[in-house]
Amino acid sequence: NTAQKKNKTENCLSSPKTDMFPAGLRVLVVDDDPTWLKILEKMLKKCSYEVTTCCLAREALDLLRERKDGFDIVISDVNMPDMDGFKLLEHVGLEMDLPVIMMSVDGETSRVMKGVQHGACDYLLKPIRMKELRNIWQHVFRKKIHEVRDIECHDILDDFQMMRNRSDQSDDVHLSSGGDLTVRKRKDVEHKHDDKELGDPSSAKKARVVWSVDLHQKFVKAVNQIGFEKVGPKKILDLMNVPLLTRENVASHLQKYRLYLSRLQKENETKSSFTSIKHSDSSSKDSTGSFSLQNSVCAQQTDAATGGYGCSANNMLAQKVDRGICNTESKGIISMPKTEHKNLLEDISDPQKASSSSHICFSHSFRSVERGVAYSAFHYSIPAQYSWSSPGTQFNFRQECRSPLHETDSSPLSQLPGFQRHIQVDHLQPAVSVNINPPMTEKDKLRNVKIDPVYAKCSSTNPSNMTSVARTADSFLNQFDIHKAVKTQVLEPTSTVKLNMKIEGLNQDSIYNLEPTQKSLNLGDESNFVSLNEDVHVQRLEGDGYPVNVGGYNIEVWDQNDPPKLTGDVPLHLYDMLRFDFDYLHDSMECPIIEEGLYIA
Amino acid sequence: GYLDDQFVQLEELQDHANPNFVEEVVALFYKDSSRLLLNIDQALEKKPLEFTKLDGYMHQFKGSSSSIGAKKVKAECTLFRDYCRAGNAEGCMRTFQQLKKEYATLRKKLEAYFQ
Numbered sequence: 001n002t003a004q005k006k007n008k009t010e011n012c013l014s015s016p017k018t019d020m021f022p023a024g025l026r027v028l029v030v031d032d033d034p035t036w037l038k039i040l041e042k043m044l045k046k047c048s049y050e051v052t053t054c055c056l057a058r059e060a061l062d063l064l065r066e067r068k069d070g071f072d073i074v075i076s077d078v079n080m081p082d083m084d085g086f087k088l089l090e091h092v093g094l095e096m097d098l099p100v101i102m103m104s105v106d107g108e109t110s111r112v113m114k115g116v117q118h119g120a121c122d123y124l125l126k127p128i129r130m131k132e133l134r135n136i137w138q139h140v141f142r143k144k145i146h147e148v149r150d151i152e153c154h155d156i157l158d159d160f161q162m163m164r165n166r167s168d169q170s171d172d173v174h175l176s177s178g179g180d181l182t183v184r185k186r187k188d189v190e191h192k193h194d195d196k197e198l199g200d201p202s203s204a205k206k207a208r209v210v211w212s213v214d215l216h217q218k219f220v221k222a223v224n225q226i227g228f229e230k231v232g233p234k235k236i237l238d239l240m241n242v243p244l245l246t247r248e249n250v251a252s253h254l255q256k257y258r259l260y261l262s263r264l265q266k267e268n269e270t271k272s273s274f275t276s277i278k279h280s281d282s283s284s285k286d287s288t289g290s291f292s293l294q295n296s297v298c299a300q301q302t303d304a305a306t307g308g309y310g311c312s313a314n315n316m317l318a319q320k321v322d323r324g325i326c327n328t329e330s331k332g333i334i335s336m337p338k339t340e341h342k343n344l345l346e347d348i349s350d351p352q353k354a355s356s357s358s359h360i361c362f363s364h365s366f367r368s369v370e371r372g373v374a375y376s377a378f379h380y381s382i383p384a385q386y387s388w389s390s391p392g393t394q395f396n397f398r399q400e401c402r403s404p405l406h407e408t409d410s411s412p413l414s415q416l417p418g419f420q421r422h423i424q425v426d427h428l429q430p431a432v433s434v435n436i437n438p439p440m441t442e443k444d445k446l447r448n449v450k451i452d453p454v455y456a457k458c459s460s461t462n463p464s465n466m467t468s469v470a471r472t473a474d475s476f477l478n479q480f481d482i483h484k485a486v487k488t489q490v491l492e493p494t495s496t497v498k499l500n501m502k503i504e505g506l507n508q509d510s511i512y513n514l515e516p517t518q519k520s521l522n523l524g525d526e527s528n529f530v531s532l533n534e535d536v537h538v539q540r541l542e543g544d545g546y547p548v549n550v551g552g553y554n555i556e557v558w559d560q561n562d563p564p565k566l567t568g569d570v571p572l573h574l575y576d577m578l579r580f581d582f583d584y585l586h587d588s589m590e591c592p593i594i595e596e597g598l599y600i601a
Numbered sequence: 602g603y604l605d606d607q608f609v610q611l612e613e614l615q616d617h618a619n620p621n622f623v624e625e626v627v628a629l630f631y632k633d634s635s636r637l638l639l640n641i642d643q644a645l646e647k648k649p650l651e652f653t654k655l656d657g658y659m660h661q662f663k664g665s666s667s668s669i670g671a672k673k674v675k676a677e678c679t680l681f682r683d684y685c686r687a688g689n690a691e692g693c694m695r696t697f698q699q700l701k702k703e704y705a706t707l708r709k710k711l712e713a714y715f716q
Contacts, residue, residue, distance in 0.1 A: 033661070035629040035668040042614045042622060079660060105664040127607040127667045 022137030023048035030060040030076040030088065031103070036126065040075070040133070047134050057083035064096050071098060072140045075124075078104040078111065086118045090259045093119040099139040103128060118259065211253055218242065219253060228261075603707050607670030627711055630669050637662040638701070645697060655693065656685040673703045 027049045031037045037053050044051040052071070054060040057080045064071060074092055078085035089100050102115040105126040115123045121139040124132055211219070222239035223231050233251035240250070608623075615622040641658045644651060663678035677700035684692030 033633065033664050033668065035626055035633055035665055038626055038629055039611065039614070039668055042619060045618075046614065077664075079657075079664075105667050106660060126664055127610070127670065130610065130613075 022140075025049045025137050025140065026052070026070060026072045027136070028052050028054065028060060028063065028071045028074045030054045030057060030074065030080070030085075032056065032077065032080045036077070036103075040128070043128070043130055043133050046130065049133075056080065057085070057088040060088065061091055064092060064098070068096065071096075073099045073101065073136055075101045075103060075136070078102050078106070078115065086114060087263060089115070089118045089120055090256075090263060094256050094260050097143075099143050101136060101139065119256075215240075215242065215245075216253075219250070219257070223254075223257070603671065603673055603703075603710050605670040605672040607667065609670075611669065624715060627669060627715075630665060631708070634662060634665050634704070637665060638704070641697065645694060650690045650693065652685045652688055652693075656682055659685065671704075671707055674700060674707055677703055 025047075027044050029037060029040050029044065029051060031040065031053075032055050034055065037055060041051050041053050052063065054063060057076070060074070060076065061083075064074070076085050076088055080088070085102060085104075089102065092098055092100050099121040100119065101122045101124060102120040103124045103126055104111060107125045112123045121143070122136070218240045219236060222236045225239060226232075226235050231254065233247050233254055236254065237245060237247050237250045611623050611626055619625070637658055641655065641662065644655050644658060659678050659681050663675055663682070666674045666678060677696055681693060681696040681700060684690075684696055
């Protein structure tokens with residue numbers, strides 16, 4: 001995984017493929033039929049596309065989240081054993097906003113219609129012809145065009161170049177809480193802003209709307225106010241009162257939200273207490289990647305391309321969460337306003353679930369979601385049912401010293417049966433996928449993942465917007481059983497950090513694989529781990545000029561019953577993944593984190 | 602014709618990079634389809650028939666057959682599914698027998714092809 005990621009990064013950085021477009025289009029094919037998978041792979045390769053295959057939907061979602069910027073388009077079969085193809089479609093649409101093509105041997109109109117309704121940009125019938133596959137690039141292209149208004153053709157091609165370089169930032173319009181529009185510059189392309197508020201020179205190129213956490217909150221608030229049944233784009237738009245947001249923006253977001261909610265509710269009703277992440281172990285679990293609806297999972301999911309996030313908080317957590325509800329200033333900390341999602345929360349009567357409330361606070365700049373950073377769904381199973389995804393955020397992770405394992409007896413965790421595995425990740429490897437995949441022998445162990453956002457700061461052009469989550473961190477230490485320690489990576493001012501951290505739960509084949517970086521750049525005093533208020537500034541992208549600070553996380557997942565060894569049984573469901581994407585233009589160091597940052601109590 | 606256009610496509614896909622492509626694909630098909638046939642066989646022994654389940658299996662099998670262009674087999678699949686939806690157990694059983702025959706014939710033809 002690391003190697004792959006590294007290669008990919010290098011490849012991307014080395015050669016812009018604009019002239020060869022659409023060659024090199026990165027396609028993810030998902031199909032449970034091995035014969036078709038092989039055929040499609042070959043066909044796509046013949047089209048000079050870059051193919052990745054998957055035979056399970058869950059695997060596909062994992063991959064997509066892991067490489068937030070790693071794919072241009074997804075082709076998926078409608079019928080798959082572990083997850084309905086339509087559901088996958090929804091997820092991809094919400095989280096990653098990639099074009100998805102459905103396939104099936106069944107061409108019944110009703111099915112095709114369903115596909116389109118769920119957002120498929122095409123529906124192919126098997127047997128699939130080469131020429132059909134050759135043309136799929138147009139869907140990628142079209143999506144790009146629609147997202148960027150008034151864009152000129154060559155700019156779109158630049159877009160693709162950006163995509164490939166995986167270090168681009170699209171010029172997105174971020175709607176902050178104050179209703180101000182902030183625009184992120186595109187890295188390479190001519191810097192055009194569409195930022196009326198800031199008084200930047202307007203340009204022909206407008207940016208697409210990014211559904212920031214803040215914005216999405218407003219949206220949800222409006223929806224709840226109106227009443228979900230009576231809701232309509234116009235009403236929502238009016239209530240939200242965000243300048244420059246159009247009815248279409250709201251309409252399309254509403255559609256996604258609706259789909260997502262209906263799926264959520266269905267799962268809430270039928271789900272077991274564990275969320276499963278990896279199919280390999282969780283055959284029966286039908287957890288959604290980003291919306292882990294295990295008890296008290298409130299997932300607020302927004303479109304990946306729009307910096308959404310999903311979070312779940314359980315009622316018990318309410319108080320705590322509130323504390324953690326950071327202000328969502330233009331680049332404020334994002335916390336989970338669970339109040340808004342109460343209706344989505346599952347019943348928390350179960351003591352198990354009731355216990356842990358996980359709360360992640362982190363700040364991120366609402367930058368270009370899709371390219372820059374991706375914060376994927378991050379959910380834990382009992383006790384901390386957590387589903388959270390916030391793509392498009394950039395983070396600086398501070399280096400954290402290892403804190404001792406917290407056995408918070410007072411914590412609800414003690415009520416939890418099963419195992420809790422303690423894992424501490426010290427380092428985070430930039431540009432590398434960090435997988436915490438303990439090899440597991442048994443499925444259903446509880447894992448407590450404690451998330452402790454050590455500190456989160458965020459700054460944009462307004463340093464005053466920085467909010468520290470530090471204060472909430474401590475409170476979490478006691479409350480939550482999940483600690484996630486992530487070393488922050490401080491980059492040189494002009495570099496962008498791409499940090500891929502995927503904490504993959506529990507896969508029988510998985511191993512803890514965290515590659516920390518030894519480089520602690522400009523962090524100054526590395527030993528200064530404990531200080532929760534350390535400021536880490538990272539200039540995002542060249543030309544961007546938006547320093548971003550990121551909260552560090554303490555992730556400790558401990559396995560009570562399991563002796564310290566990596567072959568623990570960690571419930572897959574515990575958490576899906578937490579992904580931070582950083583584009584790290586410079587060398588990424590790879591150090592096996594297992595030696596350093598991993599210890600199991 | 603037991604194999605349709607799809608098979609031709611497979612042949613066209615074969616190249617230097619994958620010199621045994623067709624053979625590999627067919628091998629995968631055998632493996633997958635055998636498994637599915639077994640599932641269907643077993644399901645057909647459960648009485649009363651679980652039509653939804655059968656339909657599901659057959660859907661998969663149809664998909665598999667389409668991968669190599671097994672025309673006749675595919676036709677039987679469609680027929681089988683129609684019977685499933687109609688809840689016609691008799692029809693299902695009959696069609697399945699027919700399907701197995703076609704499948705067997707197909708395999709023979711393919712073996713000959715690869716000689």
